[in-house]
Amino acid sequence: MAERVVDRQNQYLRIESVTKRFGDFVAVDNVSLSIFKGEIFCLLGGSGCGKTTLLRMLAGFESPTSGRILIDGQDMSGIPPYERPVNMMFQSYALFPHMTVAANVAFGLEQEGVARPEIERRVREMLDIVKLGEFAKRKPHQLSGGQRQRVALARALIKKPKLLLLDEPLGALDKKLREHTQFELINLQEQLGVTFVVVTHDQEEAMTLASRIGVMNKGQIVQVGTPTEIYEFPNSRFVADFIGSVNMFEGRLIEDEPGHVRIRCDDLDTTVFVSHGISAAPDARVFVAIRPEKIEMTRGQAAEGENCVGGVVREIAYMGDMSVYLVRLDGGRTVRVTIPNIERHEERIVWDERVVLRWQPSSPVVLTQ
């Protein structure tokens, strides 16, 4: 990931206990959040989690039922969308179909009353930045999906907003184009230094784009952190499950030391030894989460010792760069294991082979909620 100039002292956007109700339905539930100047912040969550409502409140299309939003220290309460120092890139792009690309991009500056020659100069500059210079005279319906996305981006960026809001910016693009566009978006953000708030349901998109991610569930922010923190140190079963795939085992704390813990899981024939302490009551019910790529798989009959279980391969999905194995443990549970396909001609483990699964004491995450 590229180095970003993020000013961690500057809480550029502050969301203070914002709640939004639609009738009986609480779309956004007491959310507080600080976003720093120059970062790409991703709001990640499933559909209906309130992320889009939160974004629309930042843009001014919805107003909070309670709480307030401050942008660069200025309270946004009662300020209509057309007076906010914020621009938004819509999921559908919302390009004006009757205007050319250049007219679409110029629209924001025209509303500000910028002089015509200046508008033309800035539009040309902006179209060059998004590499659409030669398409200035086209209408939106004459463009491809990727080109439209760049027009939408150019249109939203031309007013040099304090905050750029992006609603599923890559949602309408195909996979190859998405990957390419993701990096372009990051480059552009660094080049212009605009603070981005991105809403997405796609964890991969969030992981590549974001400097920090806020995971949302049922209107609440459940965890805020860097992509690494969110993936490696999820704070709840929801986050662990939502980001990436995970093998989750319920168990009981049988040994609780400051430096390590031991957990007895119902579905595992082994005790789980974790090389760090946790804060939980002794004998508490806990959940052990182990990522599929952190499990080591070897051929073998018997499993011995801690962090080690035996099983039989039931399913294999060959993905090219790696393979996903579903292993039925002797206790009955099925566990997901991913193995990178490093060797081309390696004799790979096949269906119905007996295997032994092992993991490092540092690998499992113990979750209490």
Add this chain to the structure above:
Amino acid sequence: MATSTFAAVSTALSAGRRLVTAVPYFWLAVFFAVPFAIVFKISFSYMVPAQPGYAPLFEWLEESRRLVATFNLANYQVLLQDSLYLNTFLYSLKVAAISTVLCLLLGYPMAYAIARSAPTTRNLFLMLIILPFWTSFLLRVYAWIGLLKTNGVINNTLLSLGIIDQPLVLLYTDFAVYVGIVYSYLPFMILPLYSNLEKHDLTLLEAAADLGARPFKAFFKITLPLSMPGIVAGCLLVFIPAVGEFVIPSLLGRTDQLMIGTVLSAQFFGARNWPVASAVAIGLLLVLLLPILLFQRYQQRELEASRR
């Protein structure tokens, strides 16, 4: 096997498609092209005081064994030379144009309000717009006489409220014609406008607001240009029939100034001069051809835009 089945199905489909498109063509041929050809033919005939009232264009003379064609251009000459026709044509165009503008000014806000109202009330409003069609058109125009006449409802109300001392002359004026036409044709303006406005993507207005446009500005920059096809369709649906309107002007309008539709019907039924009446009809058609072509071009454009 599979390909042959596919071929058979697609042949059947394309035959079916041709059949479906044949229906409107057939309809147009029988109810437009043929009558038009007949009217066109009559417009070149001489009037004869007999049945059917005009001389045949082509005659087979048995004794000389020749086919004789007799064309009479005098009917068109009359149109151009008699100032009555030019005058009524211009007056009809003026009345139709002003009525169309009035319909647009009244109809646009109504169509807009309906398109933006809640779906349940929307249907109620549309119903109310269409409701007058359930009563006979003639009856509704007659009802306006009762409202507009010297001791009619409007004058009596204004007199009894003390707003006026003398009854206003409302009936048999240009004003009455405008009232009649606007009242009768307003639904034809509202419905195409509504169907256009209802399809608008409201996120475009959010985008405009986001980029700094106040609601008023956003309306003129986004909504109005995007509703152009609806405006054109509505205007033509009002303008075209209004030019040829004869019921409303004959019931409510001035006696010293006729509209072309009235003249046409007078020539046809009163004077029984079918050839001149036909020439008037052809002249009217030529005048309306331009807006009709315009209408088609707009429809085409909207079709293309919707294919995106």
